[in-house]
Amino acid sequence: MKAFQIKIELIDSEPLIWRRVVIPADVTFRRLHDTIQFSMGWRDYHLYEFEFPQEKLRITNDEESYEVFKFYSAKYKSKKPTRKEDPHGIIARIIETTVRQPQTVKIDNYLEKYKTLEYIYDFGDYWRHKIELEKTIEDYEFGYPIILAGAGACPPEDVGGFGGYKEFLEAWNDLKHPEHESMRQWGESQHYREFDIDFRNDLLKTCLKIKKVK
Incomplete structure (x- = not known):
């Protein structure tokens, strides 16, 4: 089956926290999210999004944002909100960017078109990830993602961004x-925990295995 070799980097991490992963091409953004979560070591506690400003598109599991967009885009499908209805332009800003659910959109066209995507996890700590397409593989034989290489432990959930993570490491490492x-x-x-490629690959195989495409 066709697959993509991607590199996942936690932006602004120093030293760099990264993973090189092969993922089947015919999967959704929900499956890409799952792959990032298992590969990096996140626990899937928070909201996330992939943004494509070039297309005015936001792919997110934020159900509230999705429902608000769906409501207003349906209401104003054939007309613009009047100044009386939208005196501050809030509705216009809501409907100008399409919001889609990650389980409904496949990654292939977007990765091949843009080569580099940004994935944001946890809108509080605001962990930004760079997802870079390194190459396309035409004869991938596994029905699940595999980590080829990587480095760096993933920060704990709710640690408080990089500032909190720095303080955490100081206390963690100093007896x-x-x-x-x-x-x-x-x-x-x-x-x-420290990055363990075998442990992470076992999780990917166990939790994200899909049927092979013949």
Whole structure:
């Protein structure tokens, strides 16, 4: 089957946290999200999105945003909101960017067209990921993604962005730090661990296996 070799980078991480992954091409953005989550080490607790400003398109699991867009785009399908209906232009801004659900859109055309995508996970901590298409594989034999290489531990969920992650690591790594024990306990409760390619690939195979395309 056709597949894509992609590189996932956590933007602004230092040293860089990254994974090189092969993913079947005929999958949706929901499956790409799942692949990023399992490969990086996130726990899928939060909202996420893929944005394509060139096409005024937002692909997200944010159901509220999707329902609001669907309501107003249907209401104003054949007309624009009047100044009285939309005095501050809020409705116009809502309907100018199409919102779609990730399980309804496949990745192939977008990856091949743009080569590089941005994926945002957790609108609070705001983890930005660069997804880069490195090459296309025509004879991929597995019905699930595989990690080829990578480096760096994924930050714990809800750590507070890179600032919080820096403070976490200081306490985690320093036995004499006053918060070392409490941070160790919290980190372990968040399943914080070093990157283990075999463990991650077992998860991908177990959780994301799909039927082969003959």
